[in-house]
Amino acid sequence: MHEAHGGPPALYRTREALILASASPRRRELLAGLGLHFQTVPSDFEEPPLGDRPMDEIGAVAASKAREVSRRFPRAWVLAADTSVVMGGQAFGKPENPAEAAKMLRRLSGRTHEVLTAVSLARRERGFLRTQVVRTRVSFRHLREEEIQAYVRTGEPMDKAGGYGIQGLGAFLVQRVHGSYTNVVGLPLAETVELLMGCGVIEPSE
Numbered sequence: 333m334h335e336a337h338g339g340p341p342a343l344y345r346t347r348e349a350l351i352l353a354s355a356s357p358r359r360r361e362l363l364a365g366l367g368l369h370f371q372t373v374p375s376d377f378e379e380p381p382l383g384d385r386p387m388d389e390i391g392a393v394a395a396s397k398a399r400e401v402s403r404r405f406p407r408a409w410v411l412a413a414d415t416s417v418v419m420g421g422q423a424f425g426k427p428e429n430p431a432e433a434a435k436m437l438r439r440l441s442g443r444t445h446e447v448l449t450a451v452s453l454a455r456r457e458r459g460f461l462r463t464q465v466v467r468t469r470v471s472f473r474h475l476r477e478e479e480i481q482a483y484v485r486t487g488e489p490m491d492k493a494g495g496y497g498i499q500g501l502g503a504f505l506v507q508r509v510h511g512s513y514t515n516v517v518g519l520p521l522a523e524t525v526e527l528l529m530g531c532g533v534i535e536p537s538e
């Protein structure tokens with residue numbers, strides 16, 4: 333169970349049992365920053381490679397992650413997400429090796445791509461499942477090959493969609509962001525808060 337210790341007072345009170353179905357430390361930190369109390373249970377769902385309908389497909393992946401954990405915890409609210417980088421109809425997931433990371437960064441260099449994150453909230457005992465997809469446009473500067481190689485050597489690209497982390501060293505790649513910043517990091521906070529408040533899972537602290 334995640335509990336906020338010390339730090340600023342919690343923004344929200346968690347009214348019902350909540351599970352974050354994710355192994356991503358970024359998602360955990362973003363949600364914990366609101367002062368929420370939740371358990372983290374990574375999903376066992378095996379993600380298929382994305383095809384040519386990324387909007388629909390990432391929604392289906394986030395829903396499958398939420399459903400899988402919901403089967404184990406039918407009475408809890410289960411939140412899951414999936415993030416992908418999309419450019420020219422092609423989806424970029426997590427690179428499998430440093431060479432693939434460098435290839436992705438070369439493609440993204442000097443261009444604008446979209447980051448899509450799907451957020452799903454499920455509660456099995458009520459047959460509840462809602463999914464929302466949020467898009468953010470991100471423009472990269474023109475990168476020199478040496479910069480790409482140096483960034484790949486840091487290891488940061490390896491567990492991230494598109495091969496970069498905007499919240500880390502990867503900030504140097506980014507010229508402009510249009511839309512939700514936290515959506516790029518992996519969990520669109522404004523939309524997630526609305527979803528959780530709308531379902532009565534959280535409420536503002538008094």
Ligand SMILES: Cc1cn([C@H]2C[C@H](O)[C@@H](COP(=O)(O)OP(=O)(O)OP(=O)(O)O)O2)c(=O)[nH]c1=O
Pocket residue numbers: 353354355356358359374375379413414415416417426447491492493494496497498499502516517518
């Ligand atoms: C573009 C971008 C992605 N990412 C990360 C967010 C996600 O963790 C990851 C995309 O992989 P996902 O498959 O969405 O998530 P995950 O496998 O890390 O975790 P889980 O499925 O258990 O929830 O890329 C960043 O951290 N920063 C960025 O700037």
